[in-house]
Amino acid sequence: MFATENETTHGFETIVLKDLESNGFAAIIPACGGILHSFNILHNGALVNVIDGYSNKDDFEKNVTAKGFKSCKLSPFACRIKDASYQFEEHTHIIDKFLLGPNALHGLIYDAPFEVIYQYANEEHAGLALQYKYRGESNGYPFHYDCVITYHLRKNNELQVSTTIFNRGEGLMPIQDGWHPYFTLGKKIDELELKFKSNEKLLFDDNMIPTGRIERFEEFATFKKIGTVHFDDCFTVNHSGKPPLIAIRDPEQKLQVEVWPDKTYPYMQFYTPEHRMSIAVENLSAPPDTFNNGINLIILPPDANTVFTTMYKITAL
Numbered sequence: 001m002f003a004t005e006n007e008t009t010h011g012f013e014t015i016v017l018k019d020l021e022s023n024g025f026a027a028i029i030p031a032c033g034g035i036l037h038s039f040n041i042l043h044n045g046a047l048v049n050v051i052d053g054y055s056n057k058d059d060f061e062k063n064v065t066a067k068g069f070k071s072c073k074l075s076p077f078a079c080r081i082k083d084a085s086y087q088f089e090e091h092t093h094i095i096d097k098f099l100l101g102p103n104a105l106h107g108l109i110y111d112a113p114f115e116v117i118y119q120y121a122n123e124e125h126a127g128l129a130l131q132y133k134y135r136g137e138s139n140g141y142p143f144h145y146d147c148v149i150t151y152h153l154r155k156n157n158e159l160q161v162s163t164t165i166f167n168r169g170e171g172l173m174p175i176q177d178g179w180h181p182y183f184t185l186g187k188k189i190d191e192l193e194l195k196f197k198s199n200e201k202l203l204f205d206d207n208m209i210p211t212g213r214i215e216r217f218e219e220f221a222t223f224k225k226i227g228t229v230h231f232d233d234c235f236t237v238n239h240s241g242k243p244p245l246i247a248i249r250d251p252e253q254k255l256q257v258e259v260w261p262d263k264t265y266p267y268m269q270f271y272t273p274e275h276r277m278s279i280a281v282e283n284l285s286a287p288p289d290t291f292n293n294g295i296n297l298i299i300l301p302p303d304a305n306t307v308f309t310t311m312y313k314i315t316a317l
Helices: 057-063
Strands: 002-009 012-019 025-029 035-043 046-049 072-074 085-088 091-094 103-105 115-121 125-135 144-154 158-167 173-175 178-180 193-196 200-204 210-216 232-236 246-250 255-259 267-271 279-284 298-300 305-316
Touching (some): 002 125, 035 305, 246 279, 298 305
Antiparallel strands (some): 002 012, 025 035, 035 046, 158 305, 173 298, 200 210, 232 267, 255 305
8 A cells, every 4th residue: 555645854844755665655745956965765774865965955055056956856857058159040159057167067957946837656656746836047058848746665675756847938959868866875885795787888078068978987987996996977778678777786785776767768877976875877869969969859839748757766675
């Protein structure tokens, strides 16, 4: 059996999806970008939360960018736009919401207040749908669209997350989608093992913009200790074979976090923060600077929609 509950915790108004049989649950905060605040499993008699989140509402409001956009929805673009500028249909647009150096970073709705469309629970799963209506509030992205996020908690500690983008404008609209969760197993990531399915790494210039070149990369094709490896890199996703496509393992705790993106997310970016208590695993529909380089950029016609889906899973080994 599953259930949903509305709770207030540390100033957050959260909606909790619960598996009453396993005691696992996921907490989502609609008003703070619709973020995944926690994803929990009962393991060896104790609750383990695998999401590195925010301590309270004030922490989110003051530090969402300073703390690396933890858990945020990346839309209508993800990662960087070179010089915060792009051209679309002969018009030049300048993004002005958040810049890191000369480049725009991580979209426009990462801190937007989403509204609840519905929530439900039955014997097989619990779910929640959220919506934000973007209506050209930023001069740098004058398009109109709806972003609908759905979370579905299922048996075996599976959390499916889908994003549907609806073009509500009268013309064509460029769109990219991504997520930015930071996963933690309660210790330094140096002690954890990582595996992901990719043979290609995108090469960046000094401003972290793709150069168009790709190099062979298979270092984590099988489980390998992360150690002192520093990531701020983008990789293609190899969807052949069986999922999961990304897995983070703690051999000592015998616990594993898995990421199962479908083919709507053909790229992934990893980032290791300085504190190294978590690792960002970003599913991306296109690589950084897609509004300029056009790689995998989606051009959505009026009244059309597109869907992006990934799944997070916690597995006891």
